[in-house]
Amino acid sequence: METKERFGKALRLVRLQRSLSQEAFALVSSRTFVSMLERGKTSPTLEKLEELCSVLGVHPATLVALTYLPDGRDKERSGRELLQIISRELQQLLEGMPDD
Known part of the structure; x- marks a missing residue:
């Protein structure tokens, strides 16, 4: 599995565990962009990662670690x-x- 896909899977996992919709990211990102991230079609900048994690309520390193979890x-x-x-x-x- 490609890194972008692994990141998307991690993002979706945390989002669903937090009971958040893609629309919950409206102040930091569009629903379309969140969807593209979750499908592994793109990857975020470090700044965007930080913004996404502020909505998720997790440290950016946590999301990155989930991405690389075997x-x-x-x-x-x-x-x-x-x-x-x-x-x-x-x-x-x-x-x-x-x-x-």
Whole structure:
């Protein structure tokens, strides 16, 4: 599955779990654009991702993480493994950053 399709699937999952219609995004996006995102026809800019997530009530990193969550039966285990990878990588990157 292509990344845009995976993102669309994640967006739709969160939207439905929050009991939101596509029209609920009217202040930040058109229903047509949300539909295109959910069908994997396009992808959002970082700014648009942030706006969409403000409507969904989730951090943008949460939606991105859902996009990259491996397919499989044990989603809880897959989620923990993905979070461990992200945590380890962030820690390594932050350790290498110079102090301001």
